[in-house]
Amino acid sequence: MKTLQSICLITAFAITLAACGSKKDETVTEDYGTPDESGQAIASVDVITQGESLVKASDCKTCHHQTNKIIGPSHTEVAKKYDFTKENVALLAGKIINGGSGVWGEIPMSPHPDISQADAEKMAKYVLSLDGEKEH
Numbered sequence: 001m002k003t004l005q006s007i008c009l010i011t012a013f014a015i016t017l018a019a020c021g022s023k024k025d026e027t028v029t030e031d032y033g034t035p036d037e038s039g040q041a042i043a044s045v046d047v048i049t050q051g052e053s054l055v056k057a058s059d060c061k062t063c064h065h066q067t068n069k070i071i072g073p074s075h076t077e078v079a080k081k082y083d084f085t086k087e088n089v090a091l092l093a094g095k096i097i098n099g100g101s102g103v104w105g106e107i108p109m110s111p112h113p114d115i116s117q118a119d120a121e122k123m124a125k126y127v128l129s130l131d132g133e134k135e136h
């Protein structure tokens, strides 16, 4: 009887896993939508819009204003300091996840270990776009 029960449990678990797996695939497809004629350009604007929503939904605004320094530098100031390159997207995404200090002053930026690398990169791209620069 015990064996039968555990077989049932394992089967139910496997079905649940499979269900979750396929749901995740759907979400990924939705995220990027269907590219239109200008393909790449639209996709990168989408990433910046997603980054903006992520920043607005997180605790960033406690310390960052878009245009004024509060506890941290304004995000526009950050955009002006860094070129919008792949290297700087990775650098700032790392800073968002791991926190740090010493670039803008002695006040440290708090780490965000629960933000994924992909989301942190979208946030970094949004910040870097604020001075009107495009990724290059």
Ligand code: HEC
Pocket: 055, 058, 059, 060, 061, 062, 063, 064, 071, 072, 073, 078, 092, 095, 096, 100, 101, 102, 103, 104, 105, 106, 107, 108, 109, 110, 112, 123, 124, 127
């Ligand atoms: C507790 C306050 C605080 C919070 C919350 C916070 N930051 Fe910061 N942030 C700072 C400070 C202070 C600095 C300057 C750190 C330094 O001098 O190295 C900074 C720096 C940065 C930089 C520039 C890093 C560099 O090396 O030049 C970026 C980009 C940034 N923050 C993005 C974010 C984002 C996105 C969020 C939300 C997920 C966020 N911050 C949340 C305080 C904060």
